[in-house]
Amino acid sequence: MGFFDKLKAGLEKTRKSFTEKIEQLVIGYATIDDEFLDDLEAVLLSADVGVSTTAKLMTEIRSGIKSKEINYPEDLKPFLQAKISVMLLREPQVEQDIHEPPVVMLIVGVNGVGKTTTIGKLASYYHEAGKKVLIAAGDTFRAAAIDQLEIWGQRTNTEVIKHAEGSDPAAVAFDAVQAAKARRADIVIIDTAGRLHTKSNLMEELKKINRVIAKEIPDAPHETLLVLDATTGQNAINQAKLFGDAVKLSGVVLTKLDGTAKGGVVIAIKNELNLPVKWVGVGEGVNDLRPFDPAEFAAALFADK
Numbered sequence: 001m002g003f004f005d006k007l008k009a010g011l012e013k014t015r016k017s018f019t020e021k022i023e024q025l026v027i028g029y030a031t032i033d034d035e036f037l038d039d040l041e042a043v044l045l046s047a048d049v050g051v052s053t054t055a056k057l058m059t060e061i062r063s064g065i066k067s068k069e070i071n072y073p074e075d076l077k078p079f080l081q082a083k084i085s086v087m088l089l090r091e092p093q094v095e096q097d098i099h100e101p102p103v104v105m106l107i108v109g110v111n112g113v114g115k116t117t118t119i120g121k122l123a124s125y126y127h128e129a130g131k132k133v134l135i136a137a138g139d140t141f142r143a144a145a146i147d148q149l150e151i152w153g154q155r156t157n158t159e160v161i162k163h164a165e166g167s168d169p170a171a172v173a174f175d176a177v178q179a180a181k182a183r184r185a186d187i188v189i190i191d192t193a194g195r196l197h198t199k200s201n202l203m204e205e206l207k208k209i210n211r212v213i214a215k216e217i218p219d220a221p222h223e224t225l226l227v228l229d230a231t232t233g234q235n236a237i238n239q240a241k242l243f244g245d246a247v248k249l250s251g252v253v254l255t256k257l258d259g260t261a262k263g264g265v266v267i268a269i270k271n272e273l274n275l276p277v278k279w280v281g282v283g284e285g286v287n288d289l290r291p292f293d294p295a296e297f298a299a300a301l302f303a304d305k
């Protein structure tokens, strides 16, 4: 299966809770009236696109009705697909290539969202793009987390920078940046711990990692990617706010888009947080990560079965 097919298959439940409800609504009404619009609003709210995004879409729909872009209920689906594609469009972003290598990428997020797996996939992605990559085992909290990253290192032929379990993650980050400079690596990707029950410690730890990295390379980390698990829906939005308070996030990796009914959260992340979704994950395999393509996503969301 190609990536688009996987994305499409993965979004099937989201599509059911979203587009199919809209279709049913459209069938149930001959004309657009207030009751139709109320029902439509309820569908949008139930699809994890978020409260303020729903309000924005409803405003667009009302002006679409006024301007006669929408005349009948069946005009709604193509109208929404177009509006959602536009909403998801990313602003032009700072490209990796404009930085002097090594580009430093810090990967943050709560436990279990898919940070370590994403790092393995990113290493493979950049490797295939001809880049020299290093990965660093900054989650020193459990030995298993270090082992897990090592396995990804072996799988993707990537050198892993690691210290012993329980050591200072900032020291790992320091070594990783040093090694990246010494080995003339293009990209160094640093894993972090995500245990939230020691919330303030985690945030202090991340700040310290940032300070140590910036001492070595003043404009680094060049990317701080927050990994969010799509299956958590609106909870992902709360996590983004939490991490955004502690570190300067540059974008989101949205994992587990395979098989969730909450894929609408992509729209909420972009709209309510103004954070670009940069990568999407649709499985556990090494090739199951791709740069986020808004048009592709909207097409998969609205695809006919």
Ligand SMILES: Nc1nc2c(ncn2[C@@H]2O[C@H](COP(=O)(O)OP(=O)(O)O)[C@@H](O)[C@H]2O)c(=O)[nH]1
Binding pocket: 109, 110, 111, 112, 113, 114, 115, 116, 117, 118, 194, 227, 255, 256, 257, 258, 281, 282, 283, 284, 288
């Ligand atoms: N289905 C699916 N599972 C994923 C995806 N990304 C990660 N996982 C799984 O989620 C679990 C937690 O991943 P891990 O990388 O250890 O998360 P971390 O604690 O944030 O480092 C593992 O079982 C991964 O295989 C994805 O895109 N789709």
Ligand SMILES: [Mg+2]
Binding pocket: 115, 116, 117, 139, 145
């Ligand atoms: Mg991990």
